[in-house]
Amino acid sequence: MRCAVIQFPGSNCDTDCQAALNSFPGVEAHIVWHKETSLKGYDAIVLPGGFSYGDYLRCGSIARFSPIMAAVRHAASTGVLVLGICNGFQILCEAGLLPGTLMRNRGLLFRCEHQYLRVENTETPFTSAFSKGAVLDLPIAHGEGSYFADPETLRELNANDQVLLRYSDASGNLTAEANPNGSLENIAGICSHGRNVFGLMPHPERVCDAMLGGTDGRSLFQSMIDSFEKAES
Amino acid sequence: MANLSATPANPAITPELIAKHGLSPEEYDKVLSILGREPSFEELGVFSVMWSEHCSYKNSRPELRKFPTTGPSVLVKAGEENAGVIDIGDGWAVAFKIESHNHPSAVEPFQGAATGVGGIIRDIFTMGARPVFLMDSLRFGSIDGDSEQAKTNRRLFAGVVAGIAHYGNCIGLPTIAGEVYFDDSYNGNPLVNAFCLGVLRHEQIARGAAKGVGNPVFYVGAETGRDGLAGAAFASRELTEESKADRPAVQVGDPFREKLLLEACLELLATDAVAGIQDMGAAGLTCSTCETASRGGTGVEIDIQLVPQRAKGQTPYEVLLSESQERMLVIVNKGKEEIVKRIFEKWDLPYAEIGTVTDDGMMRVRNGSDVVVEIPARSLADDGPLYYREAAPFTPPAPLDLSTVPQVDPVEALPRLLAHPSIASKRWVWRQYDHMVRTGTAVLPGSDAAVFIVREANKILAAATDCNAIYCRLDPKQGARIAVAEAARNLACSGAVPIGVTDNLNFGNPHKPENFYQLRAAVEGISEGCRAFDVPVTGGNVSLYNESPVGSIDPTPTISMVGRIDDAAHITTQAFKEAGDLLFLLGEIGNELGGSHYVLAIHGRKEGAPPALDFDKEIALHQTLLGLIRKGLVRSAHDCAEGGLAVALAESCFGTSLGAAVDFGATTERPDVILFNETQGRIVISVKPSQSSALEAELAKGGVSFRQIGAVTGGSDLTITTGKDVYSWPVAELNGVFEQAIPSLMEG
Numbered sequence: 001m002r003c004a005v006i007q008f009p010g011s012n013c014d015t016d017c018q019a020a021l022n023s024f025p026g027v028e029a030h031i032v033w034h035k036e037t038s039l040k041g042y043d044a045i046v047l048p049g050g051f052s053y054g055d056y057l058r059c060g061s062i063a064r065f066s067p068i069m070a071a072v073r074h075a076a077s078t079g080v081l082v083l084g085i086c087n088g089f090q091i092l093c094e095a096g097l098l099p100g101t102l103m104r105n106r107g108l109l110f111r112c113e114h115q116y117l118r119v120e121n122t123e124t125p126f127t128s129a130f131s132k133g134a135v136l137d138l139p140i141a142h143g144e145g146s147y148f149a150d151p152e153t154l155r156e157l158n159a160n161d162q163v164l165l166r167y168s169d170a171s172g173n174l175t176a177e178a179n180p181n182g183s184l185e186n187i188a189g190i191c192s193h194g195r196n197v198f199g200l201m202p203h204p205e206r207v208c209d210a211m212l213g214g215t216d217g218r219s220l221f222q223s224m225i226d227s228f229e230k231a232e233s
Numbered sequence: 234m235a236n237l238s239a240t241p242a243n244p245a246i247t248p249e250l251i252a253k254h255g256l257s258p259e260e261y262d263k264v265l266s267i268l269g270r271e272p273s274f275e276e277l278g279v280f281s282v283m284w285s286e287h288c289s290y291k292n293s294r295p296e297l298r299k300f301p302t303t304g305p306s307v308l309v310k311a312g313e314e315n316a317g318v319i320d321i322g323d324g325w326a327v328a329f330k331i332e333s334h335n336h337p338s339a340v341e342p343f344q345g346a347a348t349g350v351g352g353i354i355r356d357i358f359t360m361g362a363r364p365v366f367l368m369d370s371l372r373f374g375s376i377d378g379d380s381e382q383a384k385t386n387r388r389l390f391a392g393v394v395a396g397i398a399h400y401g402n403c404i405g406l407p408t409i410a411g412e413v414y415f416d417d418s419y420n421g422n423p424l425v426n427a428f429c430l431g432v433l434r435h436e437q438i439a440r441g442a443a444k445g446v447g448n449p450v451f452y453v454g455a456e457t458g459r460d461g462l463a464g465a466a467f468a469s470r471e472l473t474e475e476s477k478a479d480r481p482a483v484q485v486g487d488p489f490r491e492k493l494l495l496e497a498c499l500e501l502l503a504t505d506a507v508a509g510i511q512d513m514g515a516a517g518l519t520c521s522t523c524e525t526a527s528r529g530g531t532g533v534e535i536d537i538q539l540v541p542q543r544a545k546g547q548t549p550y551e552v553l554l555s556e557s558q559e560r561m562l563v564i565v566n567k568g569k570e571e572i573v574k575r576i577f578e579k580w581d582l583p584y585a586e587i588g589t590v591t592d593d594g595m596m597r598v599r600n601g602s603d604v605v606v607e608i609p610a611r612s613l614a615d616d617g618p619l620y621y622r623e624a625a626p627f628t629p630p631a632p633l634d635l636s637t638v639p640q641v642d643p644v645e646a647l648p649r650l651l652a653h654p655s656i657a658s659k660r661w662v663w664r665q666y667d668h669m670v671r672t673g674t675a676v677l678p679g680s681d682a683a684v685f686i687v688r689e690a691n692k693i694l695a696a697a698t699d700c701n702a703i704y705c706r707l708d709p710k711q712g713a714r715i716a717v718a719e720a721a722r723n724l725a726c727s728g729a730v731p732i733g734v735t736d737n738l739n740f741g742n743p744h745k746p747e748n749f750y751q752l753r754a755a756v757e758g759i760s761e762g763c764r765a766f767d768v769p770v771t772g773g774n775v776s777l778y779n780e781s782p783v784g785s786i787d788p789t790p791t792i793s794m795v796g797r798i799d800d801a802a803h804i805t806t807q808a809f810k811e812a813g814d815l816l817f818l819l820g821e822i823g824n825e826l827g828g829s830h831y832v833l834a835i836h837g838r839k840e841g842a843p844p845a846l847d848f849d850k851e852i853a854l855h856q857t858l859l860g861l862i863r864k865g866l867v868r869s870a871h872d873c874a875e876g877g878l879a880v881a882l883a884e885s886c887f888g889t890s891l892g893a894a895v896d897f898g899a900t901t902e903r904p905d906v907i908l909f910n911e912t913q914g915r916i917v918i919s920v921k922p923s924q925s926s927a928l929e930a931e932l933a934k935g936g937v938s939f940r941q942i943g944a945v946t947g948g949s950d951l952t953i954t955t956g957k958d959v960y961s962w963p964v965a966e967l968n969g970v971f972e973q974a975i976p977s978l979m980e981g
Contacts, residue, residue, distance in 0.1 A: 010489050012404065016670065035579075051488070054489025109665055112402075112669060143402075203669070212672055212674065
């Protein structure tokens with residue numbers, strides 16, 4: 001699987017994502033500069049975390065105008081897997097590839113810590129390697145991760161099973177205390193109607209190595225690889 | 234200096250103007266003799282900043298020469314360049330340094346702290362190293378209570394932490410360790426010391442020298458504005474009630490620009506285009522031009538009109554002395570200019586060719602056709618004034634008279650100690666820092682030392698930063714010795730061997746003989762410690778004039794120590810691992826309460842003599858522990874510091890919510906002395922029961938005193954027995970107090 005990790009000015013999880021992806025046999029991840037205009041030949045695209053354009057104006061609002069975004073849109077429309085992590089999720093929302101928006105955390109402070117999440121839907125290319133209802137431990141690190149959407153959008157997301165991850169406690173309960181940022185309905189990650197675009201606030205690439213405190217992120221990337229291989233065969 | 238920007242463009246050089254620039258009449262005479270004429274207004278400004286303590290170390294340099302700075306692993310020595318460089322094997326090296334931003338943070342905590350982080354990161358990538366992690370050492374006045382002072386301190390604390398988070402998070406560097414202390418000696422004068430470490434290949438070491446006569450001089454990075462005007466001179470004065478008017482002397486940071494600058498510079502340094510590179514930090518364009526010329530044995534000539542500028546109508550004086558952030562000076566090999574242009578255009582960063590390297594040794598600044606500065610570069614950078622200040626004679630502190638310290642029931646005292654903001658959990662702080670970006674943090678903040686895996690080099694590093702300023706106030710030399718020993722002990726507890734030290738010397742006004750004594754004694758203590766552990770000092774920073782209207786700060790010589798761990802299996806943390814594991818104390822139970830946090834937090838006194846320290850014993854302890862760790866015998870290791878054995882045991886329980894049952898045996902000492910004394914050279918370790926005989930056999934060989942003190946339990950209590958007295962606390966309750974102390978003060 002050839003994977004493009006888009007490097008926007010201010011991306012800072014680009015090489016982390018690249019290293020995590022390259023730790024899977026058969027995956028080849030490349031950093032692609034945002035001024036490029038083609039993503040031809042890539043089987044999956046990752047928009048990594050960071051502070052694209054310094055988060056100026058609004059997180060992701062400038063990056064969505066980067067030249068590469070036309071190619072990302074095109075790829076998404078043809079069913080290529082597009083994963084947005086943290087700032088990447090914010091960019092996908094700003095670009096209209098995912099519904100809703102991410103606002104300042106409740107409590108206003110940046111939060112970096114391990115967080116439990118419940119897997120809501122395993123029938124997607126990003127979550128097929130998880131078991132439904134599984135509780136994951138993934139790190140979060142954001143100041144603007146409070147998911148918001150209007151009631152109509154929320155209804156649609158739920159009706160179409162597009163919410164893939166919700167913040168939970170260790171037992172999988174969706175409590176208010178377990179919600180680190182005030183996201184509506186504890187939403188931590190959503191996918192597109194077509195299931196091939198996924199944005200999430202937590203950082204799966206940070207828990208792909210037991211030495212770094214966990215491996216719960218691996219199944220997410222594994223799901224993408226499985227999905228790609230299934231499509232190929 | 235605050236009003237200088239309002240000064241007419243070419244004022245007459247009067248004694249008042251000279252005094253306003255912080256130059257003494259003797260220093261001004263030296264200026265006259267160097268130039269052989271009266272300086273221009275711009276030249277006066279240049280001398281003022283270059284000869285400030287911040288840039289010239291004129292009060293501290295003779296003392297700093299006492300540090301051990303050499304060793305087989307030292308690739309770039311302290312003082313040679315922006316940061317020292319240490320070999321870590323296989324052709325890889327680390328560059329690291331700590332630097333203060335105390336004064337800016339006192340008047341504008343958010344930007345002051347943010348630009349402190351930005352500055353130290355630039356120092357590291359200027360060396361050609363890729364920055365990989367950050368640490369911070371912070372000091373504030375008390376944040377407890379409703380007084381105006383406490384409110385101010387909370388505002389400063391919140392602002393500084395947010396500023397560090399803003400810069401470090403955005404640029405994408407994990408802040409993985411640090412320390413925060415609260416004490417009223419820092420009222421009005423908080424300390425913000427920022428540390429950065431980077432990695433590089435030996436052949437990538439970049440130099441800040443203007444080499445090659447005729448080579449073009451490039452300015453790259455952010456445009457110059459009026460912010461941070463003469464900040465170096467501002468940092469070299471005492472803070473007063475009027476210091477708020479100095480806010481224009483505080484720079485405004487843009488971490489996004491710095492991220493781009495970092496990537497662009499590293500990309501540029503990977504080519505053959507660069508002859509020399511220097512960041513524009515303190516004293517901005519002035520310092521970078523004359524330092525590169527001085528190091529290169531050359532001259533540099535620049536034209537102010539070619540400098541990218543943010544504001545219209547800036548005078549040459551303002552452009553020269555601005556401390557606008559995120560700027561670098563690059564000496565480019567002639568003929569390679571296109572490479573600079575290509576890379577900086579890729580990253581959308583301003584750049585401009587602003588001058589050339591000359592052979593006449595002069596720092597020459599033109600404003601179009603007018604020459605506004607013409608000074609021998611060496612005289613600015615290296616021939617500044619040097620002062621041998623007077624040190625007051627030292628009276629050793631009287632030992633603590635225990636009979637004057639009423640006994641407080643340990644059941645009550647331990648939670649109070651754990652709730653003292655200096656001891657309490659700093660989660661509120663590091664939760665605001667991205668401490669996991671760059672996916673290398675193997676031990677998260679909160680253990681004795683942070684551990685970081687440098688993937689590209691396949692090396693494991695550990696880092697700790699330490700200074701107990703109460704000890705330093707009571708006995709500066711002893712306090713400094715202990716700071717070095719504690720940093721080394723913290724590294725040993727994580728499984729690391731120390732490889733280098735960077736220090737941040739924070740003191741009061743050196744004109745006061747008692748302050749100068751503190752500086753001298755601390756340097757001697759650090760030197761002694763570093764020689765004992767055979768670790769070089771690779772550089773650091775001196776911050777003097779840390780005074781507020783109520784007096785000098787407690788002397789705070791912060792020690793940041795970096796270590797290496799040879800094998801991932803050796804990474805050790807302080808948290809207990811499993812019920813049933815046996816607990817051993819390496820070192821003595823001890824009985825020294827002088828300068829302890831028990832006496833401070835419970836009795837409100839900073840008194841007595843700090844604990845004794847025996848370097849030979851300390852080294853034997855660390856080597857024995859490392860030997861045990863390498864043999865796989867140690868499940869957890871935790872150093873005993875502020876709050877003594879009881880606090881150390883409680884902290885080890887918190888990580889995994891296990892309990893512990895401990896018995897210190899028969900004793901004639903008071904229980905509070907046993908539980909809370911701060912005798913040095915003590916480490917609590919846990920070990921699997923099946924390995925305890927192997928452990929004891931190893932310990933017997935090591936010549937380190939030790940005793941089995943109990944076991945980790947699956948129960949919910951920490952129980953400590955001393956003599957006939959038994960004390961018990963629910964771990965969850967202690968943990969709650971420990972975790973909630975700072976959030977409840979900050980969030981109410």
